[in-house]
Each structure stands twice: as structure tokens, then as C-alpha cells.
Amino acid sequence: MVTIGDKISLPDFPLLLAPMEDVSDPPFRAVCKDNGADLMYTEFISSEGLIRDAIKSRRKLDIFDYERPIGIQIFGGDEESLALAAKIVDVTQPDLLDINFGCPVKKVALKGAGAGVLKDVDLMVKLTEAVVKSTSLPVTVKTRLGWDEGLLNIEEVAERLQDVGIKALAIHGRTRAQMYKGEADWTLIGKVKNNPRIHIPIFGNGDIDSPQKAVEYKNRYGVDGIMIGRAAIGYPWIFREIKHFVQTGELLAPPTVEERVNVVRKHLRKSLEWKGPVVGINEMRRHYANYLKGLPNIKEYRSKLVTLNNGDDIEAILDEIIVRYSNYEIEASPIELINYHEKCPVN
Structure with missing residues (x-):
């Protein structure tokens, strides 16, 4: 069992649905939940948008009991705004509140939010602490390995964010500079998980597109669970297929x-x-x-x-x-990672 804070209990090696803008809305989350997603998140929500009562931001707070456990994810680069947004989220009673320190798009990262905060760990710590102090919910974070190859600071980030009270950390195996190009590198994710100072759950994210890869990375890097994003787009069965393979070592037939x-x-x-x-x-x-x-x-x-x-x-x-297609038998084929780029809206 994997626990997040005192109240959230997940099965061994849980599978998380990543927060993807314009994808991870309630309709999509419903079909992913049906197929085995253990923990899901809303789309990114701008702290500034929540405070301004922006309609699109407020609508993203919609969650339903059948989705639980579910987290609401916010982003921003200002302590006061994030703290106030956390209080607003608190009222909607999700199971946890997640901070996005991983969005790489320019309009966010270059304004000191999302992955942009990776250039200033002191600020990241202050922002996180402000959120932790403003909510009764367990606070988690999703981030990246670092700003670029010259600033791979995820090990320091993990320790310091744990010290100010986060209850779990999801790490995407790319830097901000990589965006979504190239291959995700899980080596540093494994180092964070195996750091004796780290006691919170560590979830790996990036390029998981098959049950075999999920189990390989589980065994190689020792992560507590895996967060899946693009592979679930158009193929929510990825969750049940991974679970079946973890439990039996056998591959499920593809969906009819x-x-x-x-x-x-x-x-x-x-x-x-x-x-x-x-x-x-x-x-x-x-x-x-x-x-x-x-x-x-x-x-x-x-x-x-x-x-x-x-x-x-x-x-x-x-x-x-x-x-x-009643008589058509679908053959198993590699899951294609949709050419999708997570976006962080500013609204």
C-alpha cells in the first residue's frame, strides 16, 4: 500500500493519470477511472484565474465522488496568489492539492511559474510552504529534473520540498529545456527514490507506453508508482493492461x-x-x-x-x-504516444 498523508491509501504500485490541459477533464477522467487509474488530477488551474473568478478556471474545480481519490492541481509564481488559491481549492474538498512546477511552456515558465521555478529553488520552497500552510489538504508536487542539463537539481528540490511538508512528489524525466522532445531519463528519478533522506512516495513520469516498460522501470528505479499521460489519450486501457501484467506477468488482449x-x-x-x-x-x-x-x-x-x-x-x-467491425480482431500493437504538448493556460 502507498499512502499520501494520513488519509489517502493507494494500492501497491499505483497508476496515476497525469494532469493534461484540454485532456484530463471529467469526461476523460471517467473512462480512465473505469479502466484502473488509481489517482487522477484535474487540468492545470491558474492561481490568478481562480482569484479573478475566471469561469474556465472555476469550472476546472468540478470533481465527482466516483473519481476519488482525486487531486486539484494549481500553478503560479506568487506566494500570496498560490496561498489564496489553495484556500479556494480547500473549499471544494478534493483529496489532495498538487502544485505544478513542471509546465515548460514559455508563457508560464518564463514568468516564474511552472518549470520556471526550477531556476530558483528558494522561491520554489517558499511557494510550496505558502500552499502547505494555507490548506488542510495533503500537498503534492509535480516537477521536472531541472531547468536544463546544466541545472539538474531535482535531488535538492525533493529534499527541500519534503522538508516543508509535501506528501508525495511526481517527477517527469525531462528538463524544462527538453520540453517533450527526446527520451525521458529516469536515472535521477531513481536516485531521488533511493535517497535515504526521502520518505514520501516518489512517482515517475515520462514515456511509459507499455506494460513491459512500466514493470521494467518499476524494477529498475524502485519508484512507488507511475504517472501516465500521453499513452492514455485514446487508450485508457493502458491502466488495466499494466495492472494485469504487474500481477500476472501476462499481457492482456487489446480491447475489442x-x-x-x-x-x-x-x-x-x-x-x-x-x-x-x-x-x-x-x-x-x-x-x-x-x-x-x-x-x-x-x-x-x-x-x-x-x-x-x-x-x-x-x-x-x-x-x-x-x-x-463485428468480426474484426484487433491485433496488439505498440501504443503511440500522441503528439500532445501539455499546456499551462494563463486565464
Whole structure:
């Protein structure tokens, strides 16, 4: 069992869904939860946006009991703003509050928030301490290895943030300068986990795209759990497949066409329920290609799915897809890491 603070108990080697802007919303989280995600986070929420009562920021505070345990993630570069945002989050009663010190995009990192704080560990410590003192929730952090290859300071960061009260740390195996390019390097993640001074859970993040890699990294680096981001986009089954492989050493068969379509259907319905018919349908369009990838001659159906404006009509096309591919057996193939770049909105 892995514990975060006094109240959050997760199974051995938990799998976490990463907070991804424009992806990790309640509809997407619902299908990931169904398929085995043990702990999930909201999309990034700007502390300044919360304080200004920005509609988009406030909406991201929506959480549901079936998602628990769930964390709300905030970002910012000002002690007072982060502390006030933490108080606002406290009222919504998530299970934990996470601080983003990992977002690499320029409009955030170059303004002293997200991964930008990696250049100033003293400031990172002050910001974190301000949040810890302003909430009754367990506080966790997600960050990166450092600013660039010349400033790989994650070991110092981990010790100092633990000292001011964080209850867990998720580390993405790239620097800010790398953005999402190249291969994630888990070596320093392993060093942090095996540091005798560190007693909080350490979660590794970056490039986990198969059950085999998850188990390999578990054994090699000794992390307490893994955070999965891009591999879950269009493939929430990654969670159940990793769990099955960890427990049995055997690979699960890939999801059937019917399973794929039923997840699309649930995602669509949750999207309509949470976002309304217009936004729900429009924003769902970017997901169809990912869910239905690999099906032969799927283009004509996909074209209809992204042009229809009525939920019932879309469901009818999904029914057609099940019938059309009823005898098609999907072969196991590598999960493609979607060319997605996490964004930190300033709103």
C-alpha cells in the first residue's frame, strides 16, 4: 500500500493519470477511472484565474465522488496568489492539492511559474510552504529534473520540498529545456527514490507506453508508482493492461472494437453532460481518431463523427461501427504516444 498523508491509501504500485490541459477533464477522467487509474488530477488551474473568478478556471474545480481519490492541481509564481488559491481549492474538498512546477511552456515558465521555478529553488520552497500552510489538504508536487542539463537539481528540490511538508512528489524525466522532445531519463528519478533522506512516495513520469516498460522501470528505479499521460489519450486501457501484467506477468488482449466504441460512447455522454451539447460535441471530435486508430477503412465513419452535431446521430454511427467491425480482431500493437504538448493556460 502507498499512502499520501494520513488519509489517502493507494494500492501497491499505483497508476496515476497525469494532469493534461484540454485532456484530463471529467469526461476523460471517467473512462480512465473505469479502466484502473488509481489517482487522477484535474487540468492545470491558474492561481490568478481562480482569484479573478475566471469561469474556465472555476469550472476546472468540478470533481465527482466516483473519481476519488482525486487531486486539484494549481500553478503560479506568487506566494500570496498560490496561498489564496489553495484556500479556494480547500473549499471544494478534493483529496489532495498538487502544485505544478513542471509546465515548460514559455508563457508560464518564463514568468516564474511552472518549470520556471526550477531556476530558483528558494522561491520554489517558499511557494510550496505558502500552499502547505494555507490548506488542510495533503500537498503534492509535480516537477521536472531541472531547468536544463546544466541545472539538474531535482535531488535538492525533493529534499527541500519534503522538508516543508509535501506528501508525495511526481517527477517527469525531462528538463524544462527538453520540453517533450527526446527520451525521458529516469536515472535521477531513481536516485531521488533511493535517497535515504526521502520518505514520501516518489512517482515517475515520462514515456511509459507499455506494460513491459512500466514493470521494467518499476524494477529498475524502485519508484512507488507511475504517472501516465500521453499513452492514455485514446487508450485508457493502458491502466488495466499494466495492472494485469504487474500481477500476472501476462499481457492482456487489446480491447475489442465493441469495447473501444463503448468507451467512446461513455466519453461522449459525459462530455455532453458536463459541457453541454455544442461544446461537448465539438470538443469530443478530437478524440475519435485516437480511439478508433488501427481500424481499416475507418475514415468514412470518422468523417461523419466529426461533422455531425447531434448526439443521437453520433451514437447511431457508433452502432454502425460495431456492426461493421463485428468480426474484426484487433491485433496488439505498440501504443503511440500522441503528439500532445501539455499546456499551462494563463486565464
